[in-house]
Amino acid sequence: MMKAAEIMTKDVATIRGAATVVEAVRMMKEKNLRSLIVNRNHEQDAYGIVTETDVVSKVVAFGKDPKQVRVYEIMTKPCVIVNPDLGVEYVARLFVNVGIRQAPVIKDELLGIVSMSDILLRSDFIEQPKALILEQKIQESIEYARTICTQKGPTSPECAVAWDVVEELQAEAAHQKVQKLEKTAFEEYCEEYPEAISGRQYENWCSG
Known part of the structure; x- marks a missing residue:
């Protein structure tokens, strides 16, 4: 999974608010x-951002x-910032949710800037779609959980922890x-091994 730091532009152009x-x-x-x-x-102080849209729509x-007109009159401050360790798909989701096209990458200091174009041109979403990778991890975690539960027992703490990972x-x-998750893999496991619920810290976890 690529991170914001891997696709951002490091050469950031900055300007004074009084400009x-x-x-x-x-x-x-x-x-x-x-x-x-x-x-x-x-x-x-917080960083701000001024965009071409600000200039067109406000000036x-x-x-x-x-x-x-000064930059501080039309800028957005504080602006949305991105952690350099944030996964690219979450950067994309953040942009969509907030309605922005770019944001500075900051961790203690200004490290770069990431944009929609960076996501499209520099990320590996075509070669490594997150949905497929996530599904593979789920299947691997289910297999691991079943193996652990067979070895340690369905009511063991190790079994419960393994299913926690799967459900997350x-x-x-x-x-x-x-989408709503209709039935978790653990709930399906509970249908086979009803006693497994006693190893969990939660109530009413299994449907059957």
Whole structure:
């Protein structure tokens, strides 16, 4: 699974919040960028972001003089940030949920910027689709859980922990598909071994 740090652009263009929109547009044109990160004023301050959409919707659309408008007047601050260790599919989901196209990658300091284009052009979602990898992990975890339960017993703590792992993976797969998980692999296992429920810390886990 690729991470944000692996697909981000490390050479980040930054600008002062007090700069004019003219300065921001010139920098965007020179560097062929759609957004700029707005610098912090001190360590406790937040980073901001100004995009081409901000310029068009807040300056051009109202006929304002870009020489008289400052970046801080149209920027978003604090902006959505991405942890460099975040998986690419979660970066994509974050962008969709929040309605953005790019975000700075930050961990203690500004490390880079990641965009929709980076996800499309630099990630391995075509070669390594998350859904298939996740399904493979689920099947492997189910096999492992059944093996452990056979060795240690269906009521053992080891068996319970192994099924916890399976259910977390299944929950993630269901969330990714936006589907309700009708029956977990552990519930199916309980139909074969009803005593397994006694090894769990939860009540009413098995349906049968």
